[in-house]
Amino acid sequence: MTALLSISDLSVRYRRDGVEVPALKGISLDVLAGERLAIIGESGSGKSTLALAVAGLLARGAKIGGRVDWFLPASAGAKAPLSVLPDISPSRGEIGSSAAGSLLATSKIGEGGDRQLISPLEGEMSGRTEGGATERLLLMPGGNTPRLGGDIGFVFQDPSSSLDPVMPVGKQIAEVARTHLNLSWPQAYAKAATLLERVRLPDPDTALRAYPHQLSGGQKQRVAVAAAIAAGPKLLIADEATSALDTIVQAEIVSLIRRLVSEDGMTMLFISHDIALAATLADRIAVLRHGELVEFGETGQILNAPRHAYTRSLLAAHLGLEAEPLLDRQGASA
Ligand SMILES: Nc1ncnc2c1ncn2[C@@H]1O[C@H](COP(=O)(O)OP(=O)(O)OP(=O)(O)O)[C@@H](O)[C@H]1O
Ligand code: NI
Structure with a gap:
C-alpha cells in the first residue's frame, strides 16, 4: 500500500501559564492509503494533538515542528481557497470553539507531480460564530491540499458539541455536501437522506428534520458520522468517537464506522485510550506515551x-479487567 500521508519528526508544544508543555516529541509515521490505523495511549499522551495536527486544527499558539506530507491524487483537494467545516469542536476545551488554529499549509509539486506538502509551520485558520454555531475556516493557499470536511472527515467524542443545537440534522449534513460537492440544496438534502439511511437512523425522512436534542447519544453520533463522510473524505479521523457512549452503543458505532470505512474505501485514523477496542478495528496500532511513539506495528x-x-502493561491492564481474548471482540453488527 502507498502512503496517504507521511508525518515526519512532528513535535507540538503548547504554552500554558507561560510554560511550554511538550505534547508530541518527534513523531514519524506513515498512514497508508486504505488502512485503519489506531492511535492509542493514556490520557495526555498526545493522541488528540496528533489527530488535530493531521487535520490542521491545532490551537493557535501551539508550536509545531516537523511536517506532514499528503499524497493526494491530483483530482482531489481544494478548488477554492477556503474550506468550511460546520462546528465540530473538540468536547473538552482543548481548543475552544472560538479558538483559532494555526496551521501551515504550503503546496509544493514534488517528483510525481502530485505530492502535496502541508508543513505545519505557518498559515492561518479562523473561527466565526453564527447563530450559536461555529465554523472553522481552513485557509489553503490553493492547489490540491487536503480540505477539512472535504478530504478529511473528523468525528469528535461528544456529538452534542459537534452538532448545532438549533439546526435540523438533515440541514447540517446537507451543508457539508453542498459546500464540498457543489450540490444544490435539493441535491444536498437527497444526499443527506441517503447518508441517514447509511448510518441506519430509524425513519431517515423524519430524522432529516429532527433537532439534535430529539436524538439519543448514539443517534447523534451516527449523525456526526454522516456529516463527517458527507463529502466523501479520503481520511476519516475518529477521536474517542465512542468514549462517551455505553458499551453496547459503543460497539454499534464501531461497527458502523468499520462498515462505512470499508464501503467507501476510506483511510481511517481511530484514536482511543482503549487498546482492546482499537484492536477490533485497526490494521495497525501506534502506541503513544508522554508524546512519544513507543511502539508501532500490525x-x-x-x-x-x-x-x-x-x-504490555496496557494489554495486562485490559486482561486484568476482562478475560476475553482481544481479537475475538469483533463487535456487534452495525
Ligand atoms: N490547547 C492546549 N493547551 C495547552 N495544553 C494542551 C492543550 N491541548 C492539550 N494539551 C496538553 O498536551 C498534552 C497532550 O494532550 P492531548 O489532548 O493530545 O492528549 P490525549 O492523548 O488526547 O489525552 P485524552 O485521552 O485525555 O484525550 C497534555 O499534557 C495536555 O494537557
Ligand atoms: Ni484526546
Missing part, C-alpha cells in the same frame, strides 16, 4: 508480541 503483532513494556 495489530496482531502488538497484541501477541508487544515489544515495549508500556504496550
Whole structure:
C-alpha cells in the first residue's frame, strides 16, 4: 500500500501559564492509503494533538515542528481557497470553539507531480460564530491540499458539541455536501437522506428534520458520522468517537464506522485510550506515551508480541479487567 500521508519528526508544544508543555516529541509515521490505523495511549499522551495536527486544527499558539506530507491524487483537494467545516469542536476545551488554529499549509509539486506538502509551520485558520454555531475556516493557499470536511472527515467524542443545537440534522449534513460537492440544496438534502439511511437512523425522512436534542447519544453520533463522510473524505479521523457512549452503543458505532470505512474505501485514523477496542478495528496500532511513539506495528503483532513494556502493561491492564481474548471482540453488527 502507498502512503496517504507521511508525518515526519512532528513535535507540538503548547504554552500554558507561560510554560511550554511538550505534547508530541518527534513523531514519524506513515498512514497508508486504505488502512485503519489506531492511535492509542493514556490520557495526555498526545493522541488528540496528533489527530488535530493531521487535520490542521491545532490551537493557535501551539508550536509545531516537523511536517506532514499528503499524497493526494491530483483530482482531489481544494478548488477554492477556503474550506468550511460546520462546528465540530473538540468536547473538552482543548481548543475552544472560538479558538483559532494555526496551521501551515504550503503546496509544493514534488517528483510525481502530485505530492502535496502541508508543513505545519505557518498559515492561518479562523473561527466565526453564527447563530450559536461555529465554523472553522481552513485557509489553503490553493492547489490540491487536503480540505477539512472535504478530504478529511473528523468525528469528535461528544456529538452534542459537534452538532448545532438549533439546526435540523438533515440541514447540517446537507451543508457539508453542498459546500464540498457543489450540490444544490435539493441535491444536498437527497444526499443527506441517503447518508441517514447509511448510518441506519430509524425513519431517515423524519430524522432529516429532527433537532439534535430529539436524538439519543448514539443517534447523534451516527449523525456526526454522516456529516463527517458527507463529502466523501479520503481520511476519516475518529477521536474517542465512542468514549462517551455505553458499551453496547459503543460497539454499534464501531461497527458502523468499520462498515462505512470499508464501503467507501476510506483511510481511517481511530484514536482511543482503549487498546482492546482499537484492536477490533485497526490494521495497525501506534502506541503513544508522554508524546512519544513507543511502539508501532500490525495489530496482531502488538497484541501477541508487544515489544515495549508500556504496550504490555496496557494489554495486562485490559486482561486484568476482562478475560476475553482481544481479537475475538469483533463487535456487534452495525
Ligand atoms: N490547547 C492546549 N493547551 C495547552 N495544553 C494542551 C492543550 N491541548 C492539550 N494539551 C496538553 O498536551 C498534552 C497532550 O494532550 P492531548 O489532548 O493530545 O492528549 P490525549 O492523548 O488526547 O489525552 P485524552 O485521552 O485525555 O484525550 C497534555 O499534557 C495536555 O494537557
Ligand atoms: Ni484526546
